[in-house]
Amino acid sequence: MQYHNPKRLQAAILDWAGTVVDFGSFAPTRIFVEAFASFDLQISLEEARGPMGMGKWDHIRTLCNEPQIAERYQQRFGRLPSDEDVTAIYERFMPLQIAKVGEHSAVIPGALETIAALRAQQLKIGTCSGYPKQVMSKVVELAAAAGYKPDHVVASDEVPKGRPSPAQALANVIALGIDDVAACVKVDDTEPGILEGRAAGMWTVALRFSGNFLGLTWDQFNALSPEQLEAERLRIDALFAASRPHYLIDTISQLPAVIEQINARLALGETPQAL
CATH class of the missing domain: 3.40.50.1000 (HAD superfamily/HAD-like)
Incomplete structure (x- = not known):
């Protein structure tokens, strides 16, 4: 053939x-900002947009690997974010995303x-x-x-x-x-x-x-x-x-x-x- x-x-x-x-x-980016804020971590909408297009767990992992965000995490919790921490943020992200995705x-x-x-x-x-x-x-x-x-x-x-x-x-x-x-x-x-x-x-x-x-x-x-x-x-x-x-x-x-x-x-x- x-x-x-x-x-x-x-x-x-x-x-x-x-x-x-x-x-x-806007739907995913704004919810990332809210999910991080629920852990008393501030990220900007511009930062949240950085890895857009990836799966959402991977997106959060990538954000946590950003030096400026990792430094904020270190200052807040005394350590760098682990995969377990990423999962915790993701689990906070999910219900927020489901509840608000219809807004955008x-x-x-x-x-x-x-x-x-x-x-x-x-x-x-x-x-x-x-x-x-x-x-x-x-x-x-x-x-x-x-x-x-x-x-x-x-x-x-x-x-x-x-x-x-x-x-x-x-x-x-x-x-x-x-x-x-x-x-x-x-x-x-x-x-x-x-x-x-x-x-x-x-x-x-x-x-x-x-x-x-x-x-x-x-x-x-x-x-x-x-x-x-x-x-x-x-x-x-x-x-x-x-x-x-x-x-x-x-x-x-x-x-x-x-x-x-x-x-x-x-x-x-x-x-x-x-x-």
């Missing part, structure tokens, strides 16, 4: 917060129209998130009520290893019955999510403005001047550079045009792994 490159995309694997719901990715789960403007356009091109819609299943169940329920019902969902604790591992993206490939990873595009607003898609051998599309790196509400984003938007594009593109996304776009509304470009490249025999 001979290998043949796919000629068209078969699936889009979409992130959740900052990609399809929760413009600005509105579907991003233009997302439903984009997904309808992808389905019109016969693309299946897979999804994954840094949220664990207990939180994802609530997010999925709220999204369904708003009209968003993807074909498959993979939470961070449903695989042996979360982002930037390719496990969640590949779990979607298996569940959706996709023929080739090169027939998939991974769309995300974080570096771990783009690295996940890269490691899975997929096309990758990074979102500049709806997620973690801009960190503004929809109204704040729309208030930016053309000059401010261009400056932010340059800044955010530089932040994404190391993860090597194939495409960078402002929001998910621009995704259908990218799908057409990828299909044209696949038809010419190009593959994402070679780029």
